[in-house]
Amino acid sequence: MRCLSVPSSLELFISAYFLNNQPHVARFLFEQMPQRNTTSYNTLISGYVKLGCLSDAQTIFDTMPESNVVSWTSLLRGYIQAGAINEAEALFRRMPEKNVISCTVMLGGLIQEGRIDDARRLFDTMPERDVVTRTIMVSGYCQMCRTAEAREIFDDMPRRNVIAWTAMISGYAHNLQLDQARKLFEVMPEKNEVTWTAMLTGYTQAGRIEEANDLFKRMKMKPVIACNAMIIGFGQCGMVTEARDVFNQMLEKDDGTWSSMVKIYEQNSSPLEALDLFRSMQMANCRPSVPSIVSVLIVCANLAILGHGRQVHAVMVRSHFDSDVFVVSALITVYVKCGELAMARMIFDMSDGKDVGLWNSMITGYAQHGLGEEALKIFNDMCSAGVIPDEITYIGALSACSYSGMVERGKAIFKSLNSNSIVRPTAEHYACMVDMLGRAGQIEKALEIIRKMPVEADAVVWGALLGACRIHKKVEIAEIAAKKLLQLEAWNSGPYILLSNIYAAMGRWEDVAKLRKVLSLRSVSKSPGCSWIEVDKTVHMFTGGDIMVHPEHEIIACMLERLDGLLKEMGYTPDLSYVLHDVDEEQKMLNLRYHSERQAVAFGLLKVREGMPIRVMKNLRICGDCHTAINLIAKAMAREIILRDANRFHHFKDGNCSCREYW
DNA sequence: AGTAACACCC
Numbered sequence: 001m002r003c004l005s006v007p008s009s010l011e012l013f014i015s016a017y018f019l020n021n022q023p024h025v026a027r028f029l030f031e032q033m034p035q036r037n038t039t040s041y042n043t044l045i046s047g048y049v050k051l052g053c054l055s056d057a058q059t060i061f062d063t064m065p066e067s068n069v070v071s072w073t074s075l076l077r078g079y080i081q082a083g084a085i086n087e088a089e090a091l092f093r094r095m096p097e098k099n100v101i102s103c104t105v106m107l108g109g110l111i112q113e114g115r116i117d118d119a120r121r122l123f124d125t126m127p128e129r130d131v132v133t134r135t136i137m138v139s140g141y142c143q144m145c146r147t148a149e150a151r152e153i154f155d156d157m158p159r160r161n162v163i164a165w166t167a168m169i170s171g172y173a174h175n176l177q178l179d180q181a182r183k184l185f186e187v188m189p190e191k192n193e194v195t196w197t198a199m200l201t202g203y204t205q206a207g208r209i210e211e212a213n214d215l216f217k218r219m220k221m222k223p224v225i226a227c228n229a230m231i232i233g234f235g236q237c238g239m240v241t242e243a244r245d246v247f248n249q250m251l252e253k254d255d256g257t258w259s260s261m262v263k264i265y266e267q268n269s270s271p272l273e274a275l276d277l278f279r280s281m282q283m284a285n286c287r288p289s290v291p292s293i294v295s296v297l298i299v300c301a302n303l304a305i306l307g308h309g310r311q312v313h314a315v316m317v318r319s320h321f322d323s324d325v326f327v328v329s330a331l332i333t334v335y336v337k338c339g340e341l342a343m344a345r346m347i348f349d350m351s352d353g354k355d356v357g358l359w360n361s362m363i364t365g366y367a368q369h370g371l372g373e374e375a376l377k378i379f380n381d382m383c384s385a386g387v388i389p390d391e392i393t394y395i396g397a398l399s400a401c402s403y404s405g406m407v408e409r410g411k412a413i414f415k416s417l418n419s420n421s422i423v424r425p426t427a428e429h430y431a432c433m434v435d436m437l438g439r440a441g442q443i444e445k446a447l448e449i450i451r452k453m454p455v456e457a458d459a460v461v462w463g464a465l466l467g468a469c470r471i472h473k474k475v476e477i478a479e480i481a482a483k484k485l486l487q488l489e490a491w492n493s494g495p496y497i498l499l500s501n502i503y504a505a506m507g508r509w510e511d512v513a514k515l516r517k518v519l520s521l522r523s524v525s526k527s528p529g530c531s532w533i534e535v536d537k538t539v540h541m542f543t544g545g546d547i548m549v550h551p552e553h554e555i556i557a558c559m560l561e562r563l564d565g566l567l568k569e570m571g572y573t574p575d576l577s578y579v580l581h582d583v584d585e586e587q588k589m590l591n592l593r594y595h596s597e598r599q600a601v602a603f604g605l606l607k608v609r610e611g612m613p614i615r616v617m618k619n620l621r622i623c624g625d626c627h628t629a630i631n632l633i634a635k636a637m638a639r640e641i642i643l644r645d646a647n648r649f650h651h652f653k654d655g656n657c658s659c660r661e662y663w
Numbered sequence: 664a665g666t667a668a669c670a671c672c673c
Contacts, residue, residue: 042664045664046664049664069664070664071664072664073664073665074664075664076664077664077665099664100665101664101665102664102665103665104664104665104666105664105665106665107665108665108666130665131666132665132666133665133666134666135666135667136665136666138666138667139666139667161666161667162667163666163667164666164667165667166666166667166668167666167667168667169667170667170668171667173668192667192668193668194667194668195667195668196668197667197668197669198667198668199668200668201668201669223668223669224669225668225669225670226668226669227669228669228670228671229668229669229670232669232670232671254669255671256669256670256671258671259670259671260669260670260671261671262671263671264671289670289671290671290672291670291671291672292671292672293672294671294672294673295671295672297672298671298672298673324672325673326672326673327672327673328673329672329673330672330673332673333673355673356673357672357673358673359673360673361673392673
């Protein structure tokens, strides 16, 4: 009687369990095998390698009675995957027997390390090369932007399959040689979905959205990857509706589809749609991955909506994402931007394996809240911990000094930035310095810095100078800065408004009028001011004057009325000179009396539970008059009010603001 | 045992 070949069917099961991410079951089956041969051992080794369990693979390899070239190659692959290239090379040298495949695996490892020339040396000495070997070389050269050498290998190939063609096409596309890619695309014998997708993403990444869309429309099968690329491409061009159309038409979505769409809404100033879609994503039972959770967290941070942020945090903890540095630093930013510094700090302290980004989130967090000392303490801790600061670290540390008026310490940090060799000072660092000196009243020194800086001063730098001129009423330098800004960003109304405020404060009304004329002639865009507040997981958005839009506008109006009375009792009179000459869009609504931040505060007073702080966000800088008024309101109503504007936080409590009027 | 497309992120 003949028996079925039991071992081989068990091996099938073993690899199936590995694929299913159940190595213990696989191992159990292996232990149960009545007889094991080299192939059974190899199944186990490759299974462990695929799951990244290198030490298990190594143990099996060490204990197996007889290894062959396949066992060695699997293990080699394991070391390469783990990034242990030195160990891999040592292993490769020790191999008793090598064939095309093992050499090719080694080749891939070298390319992964960016060592294309070493790979080439190995390639030249190989006794035999096949399609796979050559294809790997083609994509290796392309990764290093050396498409000419890639093309030589490609042209030399005795035989080419779809994969080889696609590798060459996608290599050209990644290097923005789209027309070269297209030529090959047109002449190649048979294309598959991957080929089409490679060509398409080449176009989307180059911003050539029409050509991408042409291809996309011609594709019979539209794989998720191609659709996602199309969504991202449309999103980058600001074509939100088109992106959404693709999204809607997809029968099958992955988490990249959802999170890309969420991000597009967020970046194209549709935050509410972003959140709404995130909610639908959860309802569609789409399990978020690390990148998608990060992009949603960024939406929460940018909108500073604590309730949503907490919800995502909960999702994260449940999915065990709370150990990923990207996720954790985004989460810290959420709590920072929601004004929950203590929570941010706790998450920071609890995280281990802190990388630069994580430290940076905490440093910039303290800086944004005007807590310079704490920010610098974290900065020092970071250096003591042996973590190398990057550009962002320095921006955080310098702006911490700037917001807290610590000029001397700022200068010292700037000096150390200039003397270290790792980070080169950029325009942004100079902007911090200009901001710092400017706020401290050293406007001439700030201008001096701009004149001497080695990189070209951009709008951020000049904007910092102009802002300082506004605080200290330095009209001559303000004019210089404004003129520069008008050259750099003609579309931006900000400089006009600032300059006009300075003129107004000095009583130079003719200049105010002149500016106003220029502004209307140029019809520059004014970003509409809006404020929002989150109550019971709903975000309520207010725009200046548009009070009737809100469903509860009647009680809000009553509250505003009441607050007006209170303010009057406290001896407050609106700073009309300030208001009258602000050309901000919101100011036009003056006769409607209320700025968006005040509406949001009024709504908060009505809806937020007694004793809880009111958190209001504004997309622009808070208006000076509102700053005074809200400070008084916080005192009169005995409420803590936290207002985040475009620049920083203002914690109003007991008649004081955390910015100490230094903003 | 090894090859091509996306990739959102501090």
